[in-house]
Amino acid sequence: MKRFFKALGKYFADFGTAVSKGDIWVKLSLFIMGMGYIGRGQVIKGLLVTALEAGFALFTIKISWPYITKLSTLGTVQREEVFDPLTMSKTVNDYDNSLLILLMGVLGIVIIAAFIFIYIANIKAAFRTMLLKKEGKHLNNFREDLRELVNDKFHITLLSLPALGVVFMCILPIIFMVCIAFTNYDAAHQPPSQLFSWVGWKNFITLFANKQGSTFGYAFAKILIWTLIWAALATVTTYIGGILLAMLINHQDTKLKKMWRTLFVITIAIPQFVTLLLISKMFGNYGIVNGILQRMHIISFLQNLGWISTSYVPFMTSSGLTHVMIILINIWVGVPYQMLIATGILMNIPSDQLESARIDGANKFQIFWKITMPYMLFITGPSLVTSFIGNINNFNVIYLLTGDFVTSDGSLAAANAKDVDLLITWLFKITSESVTKQYYMASVIGIIVFIICATLTLVTYSRMIKGDNEEVFQ
Numbered sequence: 252m253k254r255f256f257k258a259l260g261k262y263f264a265d266f267g268t269a270v271s272k273g274d275i276w277v278k279l280s281l282f283i284m285g286m287g288y289i290g291r292g293q294v295i296k297g298l299l300v301t302a303l304e305a306g307f308a309l310f311t312i313k314i315s316w317p318y319i320t321k322l323s324t325l326g327t328v329q330r331e332e333v334f335d336p337l338t339m340s341k342t343v344n345d346y347d348n349s350l351l352i353l354l355m356g357v358l359g360i361v362i363i364a365a366f367i368f369i370y371i372a373n374i375k376a377a378f379r380t381m382l383l384k385k386e387g388k389h390l391n392n393f394r395e396d397l398r399e400l401v402n403d404k405f406h407i408t409l410l411s412l413p414a415l416g417v418v419f420m421c422i423l424p425i426i427f428m429v430c431i432a433f434t435n436y437d438a439a440h441q442p443p444s445q446l447f448s449w450v451g452w453k454n455f456i457t458l459f460a461n462k463q464g465s466t467f468g469y470a471f472a473k474i475l476i477w478t479l480i481w482a483a484l485a486t487v488t489t490y491i492g493g494i495l496l497a498m499l500i501n502h503q504d505t506k507l508k509k510m511w512r513t514l515f516v517i518t519i520a521i522p523q524f525v526t527l528l529l530i531s532k533m534f535g536n537y538g539i540v541n542g543i544l545q546r547m548h549i550i551s552f553l554q555n556l557g558w559i560s561t562s563y564v565p566f567m568t569s570s571g572l573t574h575v576m577i578i579l580i581n582i583w584v585g586v587p588y589q590m591l592i593a594t595g596i597l598m599n600i601p602s603d604q605l606e607s608a609r610i611d612g613a614n615k616f617q618i619f620w621k622i623t624m625p626y627m628l629f630i631t632g633p634s635l636v637t638s639f640i641g642n643i644n645n646f647n648v649i650y651l652l653t654g655d656f657v658t659s660d661g662s663l664a665a666a667n668a669k670d671v672d673l674l675i676t677w678l679f680k681i682t683s684e685s686v687t688k689q690y691y692m693a694s695v696i697g698i699i700v701f702i703i704c705a706t707l708t709l710v711t712y713s714r715m716i717k718g719d720n721e722e723v724f725q
Contacts, residue, residue, distance in 0.1 A: 536563045
């Protein structure tokens with residue numbers, strides 16, 4: 252962070268130097284951006300930069316500025332239809348659209364911020380051009396500039412479109428989503444027929460409040476705990492299971508290695524939603540598994556023990572049992588993929604280290620614990636972090652397996668949540684399955700998920716890159 256502010260300070264200091272020490276052409280660039288190039292004979296480049304400035308001014312004045320000025324209120328004029336008896340038709344007033352105001356306002360501010368960066372860079376470039384001219388060095392013409400873009404500066408050419416894509420496809424939607432969290436945007440305030448407005452930190456207070464009657468606060472705490480438990484168990488079980496399965500298949504005493512490996516790979520080839528929906532029906536209250544248990548008289552045996560009070564085992568309808576089943580089913584779905592990764596890595600463990608350990612008298616468990624696992628963690632560490640974050644946002648497994656689950660917790664039901672929901676599935680339900688469609692609360696939850704994932708990623712990666720592990724395994 253200190254380096255960032257230092258670099259930012261230098262960036263603006265260089266801008267001040269360019270303005271104070273620049274000649275007339277540099278100073279004219281403060282008003283007409285292309286003058287710094289035109290004054291040095293780079294006319295085409297100067298005209299293009301000036302055209303960019305004119306396009307920005309036109310877009311801001313004609314399109315984005317009217318929306319930016321309304322950002323403080325998100326609109327005040329409600330949509331109304333008036334029947335005109337003369338034309339026998341309905342006319343609509345010039346109304347405000349809160350969603351459009353927010354979207355175009357954010358877009359306008361992002362473009363203004365980007366233009367300020369380009370504006371400062373242009374002044375500094377004009378100053379550098381002035382210095383080159385004074386030193387008698389050659390200044391590129393337009394063709395030479397184009398040639399540089401496919402030679403020395405080809406990296407800039409390649410990164411330009413991806414950078415624009417990141418801004419418009421990632422940064423802009425994130426800013427928009429964050430803004431929604433500070434509004435009352437829901438089904439009752441649905442543009443264009445209705446306006447929504449800013450409510451400040453009210454939604455965050457509602458989510459984190461632990462007051463009596465605050466169903467969102469209660470649901471958030473309960474779902475957050477289950478989300479973290481699920482992510483940890485799902486990651487660890489599939490990771491360890493994949494390694495053990497890979498070691499078992501690759502063991503020297505295992506026969507038909509290719510056949511076993513193929514059987515497990517087939518589970519990856521089958522679309523996950525098909526597998527999950529099929530398993531959820533198999534373990535349903537009246538599914539094939541309960542049918543088998545009924546014929547084997549296991550149901551009656553469990554009833555006699557007092558373990559169940561129903562005519563079926565509630566695999567996917569009892570809170571605690573459903574949690575266990577979700578983790579077990581995820582092992583079946585996730586282990587084959589981890590097995591493939593582990594197989595490739597196990598084949599590349601330095602053989603000299605394994606041989607040295609055997610000579611020193613280490614047994615198989617010691618070799619696994621001291622050599623195999625550290626090497627696996629070193630190689631797959633980033634993948635392990637990605638898997639953990641992916642499980643926090645694992646929508647498919649939870650949503651497809653728990654479609655028939657009905658919560659008995661009234662507070663959770665009032666918040667459109669279930670005992671088995673993750674934050675991501677809860678977010679989906681309050682926007683798609685809820686009558687009130689509380690988009691603002693979904694945005695708050697989305698921000699919390701982002702903070703959790705970003706924090707865990709940064710902390711984990713920063714710890715991974717410490718030390719000399721790379722030298723140890725070379």
